[in-house]
Amino acid sequence: xxxxxxxxxxxxxxxxxxxxxxxxxxxxxxxxxxxxxxxxxxxxxxxxxxxxxxxxxxxxxxxxxxxxxxxxxxxxxxxxxxxxxxxxxxxxxxxxxxxxxxxxxxxxxxxxxxxxxxxxxxxxxxxxxxxxxxxxxxxxxxxxxxxxxxxxxxxxxxxxxxxxxxxxxxxxxxxxxxxxxxxxxxxxxxxxxxxxxxxxxxxxxxxxxxxxxxxxxxxxxxxxxxxxxxxxxxxxxxxxxxxxxxxxxxxxxxxxxxxxxxxxxxxxxxxxxxxxxxxxxxxxxxxxxxxxxxxxxxxxxxxxxxxxxxxxxxxxxxxxxxxxxxxxxxxxxxxxxxxxxxxxxxxxxxxxxxxxxxxxxxxxxxxxxxxxxxx
Amino acid sequence: xxxxxxxxxxxxxxxxxxxxxxxxxxxxxxxxxxxxxxxxxxxxxxxxxxxxxxxxxxxxxxxxxxxxxxxxxxxxxxxxxxxxxxxxxxxxxxxxxxxxxxxxxxxxxxxxxxxxxxxxxxxxxxxxxxxxxxxxxxxxxxxxxxxxxxxxxxxxxxxxxxxxxxxxxxxxxxxxxxxxxxxxxxxxxxxxxxxxxxxxxxxxxxxxxxxxxxxxxxxxxxxxxxxxxxxxxxxxxxxxxxxxxxxxxxxxxxxx
Numbered sequence: 072x073x074x075x076x077x078x079x080x081x082x083x084x085x086x087x088x089x090x091x092x093x094x095x096x097x098x099x100x101x102x103x104x105x106x107x108x109x110x111x112x113x114x115x116x117x118x119x120x121x122x123x124x125x126x127x128x129x130x131x132x133x134x135x136x137x138x139x140x141x142x143x144x145x146x147x148x149x150x151x152x153x154x155x156x157x158x159x160x161x162x163x164x165x166x167x168x169x170x171x172x173x174x175x176x177x178x179x180x181x182x183x184x185x186x187x188x189x190x191x192x193x194x195x196x197x198x199x200x201x202x203x204x205x206x207x208x209x210x211x212x213x214x215x216x217x218x219x220x221x222x223x224x225x226x227x228x229x230x231x232x233x234x235x236x237x238x239x240x241x242x243x244x245x246x247x248x249x250x251x252x253x254x255x256x257x258x259x260x261x262x263x264x265x266x267x268x269x270x271x272x273x274x275x276x277x278x279x280x281x282x283x284x285x286x287x288x289x290x291x292x293x294x295x296x297x298x299x300x301x302x303x304x305x306x307x308x309x310x311x312x313x314x315x316x317x318x319x320x321x322x323x324x325x326x327x328x329x330x331x332x333x334x335x336x337x338x339x340x341x342x343x344x345x346x347x348x349x350x351x352x353x354x355x356x357x358x359x360x361x362x363x364x365x366x367x368x369x370x371x372x373x374x375x376x377x378x379x380x381x382x383x384x385x386x387x388x389x390x391x392x393x394x395x396x397x398x399x400x401x402x403x404x405x406x407x408x409x410x411x412x413x414x415x416x417x418x419x420x421x422x423x424x425x426x427x428x429x430x431x432x433x434x435x436x437x438x439x440x441x442x443x444x445x446x
Numbered sequence: 447x448x449x450x451x452x453x454x455x456x457x458x459x460x461x462x463x464x465x466x467x468x469x470x471x472x473x474x475x476x477x478x479x480x481x482x483x484x485x486x487x488x489x490x491x492x493x494x495x496x497x498x499x500x501x502x503x504x505x506x507x508x509x510x511x512x513x514x515x516x517x518x519x520x521x522x523x524x525x526x527x528x529x530x531x532x533x534x535x536x537x538x539x540x541x542x543x544x545x546x547x548x549x550x551x552x553x554x555x556x557x558x559x560x561x562x563x564x565x566x567x568x569x570x571x572x573x574x575x576x577x578x579x580x581x582x583x584x585x586x587x588x589x590x591x592x593x594x595x596x597x598x599x600x601x602x603x604x605x606x607x608x609x610x611x612x613x614x615x616x617x618x619x620x621x622x623x624x625x626x627x628x629x630x631x632x633x634x635x636x637x638x639x640x641x642x643x644x645x646x647x648x649x650x651x652x653x654x655x656x657x658x659x660x661x662x663x664x665x666x667x668x669x670x671x672x673x674x675x676x677x678x679x680x681x682x683x684x685x686x687x688x689x690x691x692x693x694x695x696x697x698x699x700x701x702x
Contacts, residue, residue: 142677167675170493173506177674230491231508231527263489263510264677 096378099327104386120244121303163268182258198223198238335426351442371427379419472583567661567669621654
């Protein structure tokens with residue numbers, strides 16, 4: 072019988088305790104998987120939305136940390152940016168989180184410059200795009216249409232003004248799929264922010280290099296005090312919500328790690344106390360102390376690995392469930408990857424090793440004569 | 447021994463911190479609160495949920511508040527956005543350097559600035575917070591509200607005819623925000639309490655603003671307010687306070 076089989080049999084002997092330990096570890100790992108995937112997904116979704124638009128740099132206010140940076144007057148900044156070398160297009164974007172229906176949670180309402188490149192990545196699945204910058208219509212993301220129970224031709228009320236749904240679009244980014252889109256002029260009117268935008272999107276020409284982008288960033292820093300030019304990734308990582316969700320996910324990893332290690336530690340300590348005589352017999356039969364240690368640590372690792380695998384399944388389920396509850400639909404898009412799952416499993420193994428090391432060490436130090444006398 | 451030294455040190459630090467907190471004078475605190483409100487222009491959009499004394503919940507309101515606050519003049523415009531019943535209703539209110547408060551509604555008629563607006567707990571007089579400018583201010587110790595330390599400040603009205611005679615605020619000095627404001631009449635009967643439930647950082651400054659607050663009236667009506675959008679650099683247009691300008695003009699004509 073090999074050591075692994077022996078360790079497995081030891082765990083089978085106490086199915087209830089093994090089951091409870093695996094469940095406790097699984098719960099911790101599930102929390103880690105769900106929170107981390109949501110935090111990453113949130114970040115990725117915003118970045119995907121910015122990247123999909125084809126924006127190379129985003130100009131915003133220095134201190135902006137909210138999901139959408141605070142609005143500013145676009146005109147002068149836009150002119151200054153347009154004059155920078157390699158800048159092909161500078162377009163504004165205004166966004167607000169607004170409730171457009173009493174039955175549905177608030178949704179993002181985006182205002183994009185009519186006819187700008189921002190619209191190009193969207194796929195119209197029904198209806199049409201706005202015909203002019205002033206036409207009082209909106210197009211809505213497929214997910215928003217589903218959440219708000221709206222179709223082409225219906226009406227939506229935004230901030231006390233009624234708009235017709237001209238069409239329904241799809242986007243790669245869940246943030247956009249769950250949003251309502253109108254021209255920037257209309258968005259400025261409806262939110263009473265004439266001439267204001269949250270960010271200015273810069274698209275550079277095909278000849279621009281990384282050095283040119285760095286140069287634009289530097290020029291913005293020097294010539295436009297209070298503003299900063301950053302990539303979409305930098306904007307998203309500065310976002311307060313992203314930072315909080317990442318901090319929460321890290322805290323969960325830490326707490327789940329500690330709790331998991333303690334659970335394994337407690338289980339293995341109880342196990343070796345109950346099996347003192349058995350360990351004494353193994354030592355008397357000539358087992359090396361290192362082999363005893365390997366046996367106990369193997370049992371701990373099997374426990375935590377099983378908990379880790381169950382936790383991954385549970386975590387994916389929790390994240391999927393959260394994505395589909397009415398309040399969160401269109402706002403989170405959990406992302407999973409094989410490297411992430413392997414990292415979680417590695418964390419589980421680490422928990423097993425940490426939690427099992429002391430009990431293994433204690434078992435290996437037993438004197439066969441004392442262990443055999445143990446009642 | 448070591449433990450005692452550490453404990454004594456901690457005690458000293460704590461008492462020094464407390465002393466530093468309370469060394470601020472009542473008038474200085476009130477003045478700092480008055481100044482913290484200064485703005486060339488701001489806009490806030492509010493969701494207002496009312497629970498009437500009988501437990502009824504009228505349709506939630508969406509309101510827009512536009513303001514311009516300086517040392518010598520405070521002006522606010524409160525406009526209904528939704529539902530339809532409030533859409534064309536608005537109120538504008540002004541407090542001049544003489545402390546006189548006047549208001550005009552969308553019907554171009556004067557209105558009682560101490561009365562409720564939009565059948566909710568919102569009162570224009572409260573929104574102007576005139577008590578920060580009163581001369582009689584008293585500090586009454588410290589308190590913790592939702593884990594945040596605040597200094598209790600009692601403001602007593604200079605004008606004995608004022609319907610609100612005393613205001614008790616609990617001010618978070620760092621956030622420059624009153625976490626709880628209690629308004630009393632001349633018989634020291636509590637009229638209403640405004641409590642900040644959730645705060646948000648003001649965009650580019652270190653100060654905080656209320657994100658969610660409740661107004662609880664003695665009549666048991668409860669108003670929950672949530673700021674869902676805002677603009678701290680709102681550009682006041684010529685017509686924002688046109689009704690107030692017209693009112694002032696008419697008053698000047700009458701006095702002539």
